[in-house]
Amino acid sequence: MNPYMAYEAMNTKIMTKNNGVFDKKKFEKLLKCDSVDQVVDILLNEYHFNQIIEETISQDLHRDDLEILFRRYEVLEIENILHYFSGPYREFLRVFLMEFEIYDLIMILRQIAKGKDSVGMDIHFIHSERNSKLPYEKLIGSKSFVQFIEHLKNSPYYVPLKTVNDRDIIKRQFHTEMKLQMLFYKTLMIKSNTLSTRDKPVVQELIGTKIDGLNVQWIYRAKKNYNISPEEMLIYSIQGGKRLGYGRLKELCYAKSLEEIKGLSNQYLKVDLFATDYEPAVVMNFDKYMNACLNDRKYSGTIGVVVSYIFKLDMIVKDLFAVTEGIRYQVPKEHLKQYLISVKIRDQRPEVK
CATH class of the missing domain: 1.20.1690 (V-type ATP synthase subunit C fold)
Known part of the structure; x- marks a missing residue:
């Protein structure tokens, strides 16, 4: 028994949160909205954003306001989790x-x-x-x-x-x-x-996977967009990755071309983050890969369940932000669905009569 962790209570809490925050039906409701006002109403009543909103918010909610609102939601969720430890x-x-x-x-x-x-x-x-x-x-x-x-x-x-x-x-x-x-x-x-010896490797694997993705994105952007030397790329690469140790990071940083970086990334991470050269898509591809890793049942019974939930909060925030902005600018709903990370929304097939 872990004296620092009320595991059963926490496990139940995380299961409840997962079922609530990542509920497909809630996202389907959001996607049916025609205005930001309608989105806000769902955020208040079904995502409990009323806990972090002091004033009435409406269609005038700006992009920066949205980011602040959603990030405060993450903070509140983490604060609530701390009570169990x-x-x-x-x-x-x-x-x-x-x-x-x-x-x-x-x-x-x-x-x-x-x-x-x-x-x-x-x-x-x-x-x-x-x-x-x-x-x-x-x-x-x-x-x-x-x-x-x-x-x-x-x-x-x-x-x-x-x-x-x-x-x-x-x-x-x-x-x-x-x-x-x-x-x-x-x-x-x-x-x-x-x-504990049980929780430490689980946590370091999860954090290490996140670090790997951040490093590949950093090296790729540095090579593509900025005049940054391989030495500086390596200096600012984060240590502690699961698959990308110092030697592999050095290979990536000293790669001669973007194509070589892509090839090494695919080889080491065992996933293609560069199906398209569009940088936001690279980020989204990694987020989807990371989301699949976080749902692995091998973390059950460890603090990995909690760390997974915290990492997934960032993805739910990105999804909420994407949906809200998409509705504000009247982006076609089918297009919006492609950008969701934390949930998969599929169109219902018509009944065969």
């Missing part, structure tokens, strides 16, 4: 909230880079207020990158970021954002080492 398990799962802290930190940094005032932007924050200890008032008041970093002292972000000294604002922003992403996954892996 204690000790090293709770500390491990709390790391997932770092991702939302990082989102807010990057938002402030981008304002600083533009020379704009960050005061008042806290209404756009998505971090967990009950679990974050960062001095947000001081961070918002920062007038420079150096001042911002100094306000992060005694936080896990200080050491990685204090070494960023590039005077070029664009490059500095790039280095900062990459270091923050690397820190998040490094911390996840470190904290996973405190779990």
